[in-house]
Amino acid sequence: MSEYKMHILVCGGPGCSASKSEQIAANLRSHLQQEGLEKEVNVVLTGCFGFCEAGPIIKIMPDNVFYVKVQPEDAKEIVQEHIIKGRMVERLLYTEPSNGKKTPLDTDTDFYKKQVRIALRNCGIIDPENIEEYIALDGYKALATCLTEYTPEKVIEIVSASGLSGRGGAGFPTGRKWAATAKSKAEQKYIVCNADEGDPGAFMDRSILEGDPHSVLEAMAIAGYAVGADKGLIYIRAEYPLAIHRLQIALDQARDRGLLGKDIFSTGFNFDIELRYGAGAFVCGEATALIHSMEGLRGEPTMKPPRTSDKGYLGMPTNVNNVETYANVPAIILKGADWFSSIGTENSKGTKVFALAGQIKNVGLIEVPMGITLREIIYEIGGGMNGGKKFKAIQTGGPSGGCLTEKHLDIPIDYKSLSDAGSMMGSGGMVIMDESSCMVSIAKFYLDFTVEESCGKCTPCRIGNKRLYELLDKITQGKGTMEDLDNLRNLSHVIKDTSLCGLGQSSPNPVLSTLDNFWDEYVEHVKEHKCRAGVCKALMKYEINPEVCVGCTACARNCPVNAIKGEKKQAHQINQEACIKCGTCMEKCKFGAISIK
Amino acid sequence: MAKVKLDDNKIQKIKDICAAHGNKAGEAINILHEVQNTFGYLPAEVQELIAEQIHVSAAHIYGIVTFYSFFTMLPKGEHPISVCLGTACYVRGSEKILDEFKRQLGINIGETTPDGKFSINCLRCVGACGLAPVALVGDKVYGRITTDQVKDIIAEYQN
Known part of the structure; x- marks a missing residue:
């Protein structure tokens, strides 16, 4: 192993890469090289840190200092100041809005303080393209433990006792699913990972696959051992090219080290995994539809029973779990069912990853214990509403979920409480809305x-x-x-x-x-015929108040369809027939003369 | 649907792709992915040829192509524009951005400009919700877009 003294972790999640984080990593490397430090300081492009709002994020280890909103041009200063002189770059530190203090340690921030990271334990910490880093953090130890110390029955017993349930949305107990597939008699059984993340606004599965692909591979092998399957399939969206690329690297590396393939850990257990590509169909998140799609057909669901645990892929017993569900499994095996079931509520154990989005300050990916309230998520982790506007609704569960309001904010959330409130856990999309949403x-x-x-x-x-x-x-x-x-x-x-x-x-x-x-x-x-949010175009019209309008012509000049007429220094009028209600005039008016009626 | 005449090279290439998948019906989706990667889209002639190679009806292939949103029977523009209409982008006003792209280019969703330069599509969540509203031109992601910026983004690709 190489002997680096320091590591600079650069977030390579979807949000940060869109803000040029790869360029940041490249600039850091070239400045380190100029200083002759490339052998001492390692630059690692990791998976998603979760704190997308403050991205691009980098973190310097072992100093444990995290920098936010980093630009490629900042690389020089970071190397000169932090790496060489050991001084923090103050201006890139995160300022906690609640107290105005610079917060160098990420775990001290309101955003991370209440989080418990199990499924995301390695995301933003390891290089997802290097199996050594996963192994260094006890990777594949859970698989080794299962194969050498536990019987398949014992593995299922642990997963059942942990209370882990399906994180894809429905919340079916994972242990029971595994037990059902184990009980089915057949020559061939399959382990399937559902990575067809279709909920618009949820990207946790993608982040896990891009940030920590081995945790899913390891869990699938454990599931294979538990139910008696030697073949695994990952059904992944073709729209996730980076996740596919990282999975392919991870599969190759795991095979090279004998962690997948024949006779794993010399125990006689064989297991290998193939990738199958989805092609954009939300319904394929449903297990029977997913299986038809993997068979090369239209992804249409079929009546249950038979359940996939009896008759699944190619008519054989198949265990289907979602990415996040699998990502929890190695941690449960290593730390025990009691540890996992001590987190969460009576009905729902462990944690859940949510994608926080919409009109909220801290947009990002969070993992919180079940039983946390929506209020804690929105006002503590999420930092409250964006632009000081008033909270109106929170949508959970994506297209299958519902909109909850102020009165639901103090419910401890789990599968049951959300569904009692008329929404659902779903895959974990959480969209916060203010008064501007109709x-x-x-x-x-x-x-x-x-x-x-x-x-x-x-x-x-x-x-x-x-x-x-x-x-x-x-x-x-x-x-x-x-x-x-x-x-x-x-x-x-x-x-x-x-x-x-x-x-x-x-x-x-x-x-x-x-x-x-x-x-x-x-x-x-x-x-x-009124839309209070001013969203429904047919129900509104823009009007210029002639008392307030000074005739500066800003509205007329910016109107994309030339619907505004008027002489200079005289009140203007909007031609309602031509107006497309884009709102540009209202944005441009410095005098507040334009309003929605 | 416009008739497309396939040249011999293309026919051979498609046959090779099918053969690499053992000409198996169960591989239909993987074959379609690969063919679309190679040619950019899946016109009727291509579908017919694939159907023939893997011994299923053309209707079967057509059924798959039209079922999945990733597959397209129309060629995309040189610079395909995709506006994210995921929930996070939607509540941060991506519909206005989409309208502005449509207005500037004078085309609708799924259409291509007459010069073949731009096409507009919608997509659902690229995972960059922190940057909402988001649009992509090719692989390049533009975040926190305002309607004012739409014109400038298009201008970047005009020449």
Whole structure:
């Protein structure tokens, strides 16, 4: 092994790479080389740190100092000041908004303080393209322990006792799933990893695969040993090229070291993994649909039973778990079921990764113990609302989930409490909205997604969701009636009760939850033809107040469709027929003369 | 659908890809991925040829191509523009960004400009939610876009 004295960890997650973090790493390397330090200081491009809002992030070890919003030009100063002179670069330190203090240690920040990182334990710490770094942090030790010390039954017992349940959304107990596949008798069984992350706004699976791919490979091998399968398949979105690239490297490295393949740890256990590519279909997150897609067919779900644990891939017993679920397994084996089940609530054990997004200060990826409240997530970890606006709603669970409000903020969250509140855990998308979001439009947004993604096999989902969308569209056009609101609710229940798979059974949730929690807003759209958020274009018009307008012409010059007329130094008017309601005039007016009516 | 005449080179290339997958029906999706990577899109003639090679009906292949959003039967522009309409970008105003791209280029979603330079598509979440709203031109990610910047972004690729 090389003997570096220092490591500079540069976040290579999707957000930071989009902000040139690879260039930062390259600049750091070249400045280190100029100083003759390239053998002493190692620059590592890691997986996602999670704190996307402050990105690009770099962290210097062993000093344990993290820098935020780093630009490629900052590389020289970091090398000169921090690496050579041992002085922190003050201006790149994170300033904690709650107390205004510079905070060099990431674990001291409000963002990280309440987090418990199990599934994300190695993300942002190791080089995902180097198996040695994973092994140095006890990687593949859990697999070795299982193969040499435990029987397959014992492994299932540990996973069951830990209380781990499916992190893809439904929350089915993982141990029970493994036990069912183990019980099925067949010549060939399969272990499948569902990496077809389709929820728009969730990127935890991608971050795990890009930041710590070996944890998933190791867990799949453990599952293979537990259920008696020697073949694994990872079904991954083709839209995730970097994750695919890193998985391929990880697979090669694991095979080279005999951690995958034949006779692993000389125990006679064989296990290898292949990649299968998804092609963009949300419904393929459903296990039976996913399996059909892997078989080269349209990804349409089938009736259960038979469950995949009896008849799955190519008709053989197949255990399907999601990326995040697998990522928890090695930690559970090493630290024990009691340790894991001590975290979380009565009903839901362990942690959950959430993708925090929307109108919140600290957008990013967080992992928190089950039982934390939404208030803690939004106001402590998330740093509160962006731009000091007022909180309106939080959407959890993606297109299958619902919108919750102020009154739900103090519920300790777990699978049951979220579903009791009319939403769901889902894959962990969490979108925070302020007054600028129209809840009817949000429901329409999700229905638009569902209509596009419905596979079309069963009627309630194919036609019902389309009708729901049309009703919502009619309401946002100001043409809705009170009867439409009743129909929305009735139709939603029919779709939920009669659809074939999870997609249709949950797709009306955004409609039902907004009807329940934002009824007034629906009524306003119908009765007063008013959209209080100013989102529904058909229900608003921009007007210039002639008393306030000074005739500076800024609005007229910036109007993209030349809909504003008026002489210099005289009040201007908007031609409502030509106006496309883009809002540019209101943004440009320095005098506050333009308002939405 | 426009008729596309395949030249012999292309036909051979597609046959090679199918053969590399053992001409197996179960490999249909992997074959389509590879062919689309090579040619950029999957016109009807290409689908028919693949169907023939792996001994399934053209309808079967068409069914797969139209089912998955990743597969496209229309050629993309030289600089494909993708605006993220994931939830995080949506609540931070990505619809306005999309409208501005459509207006500036005078094309709709899924269309290509007459000079073949730009096409517009939507995508759902690239995982850069911290930079919302986000759009991609080719592989390059543009974050925290405002409607004002749309014109400048297009201008970068104009020549």
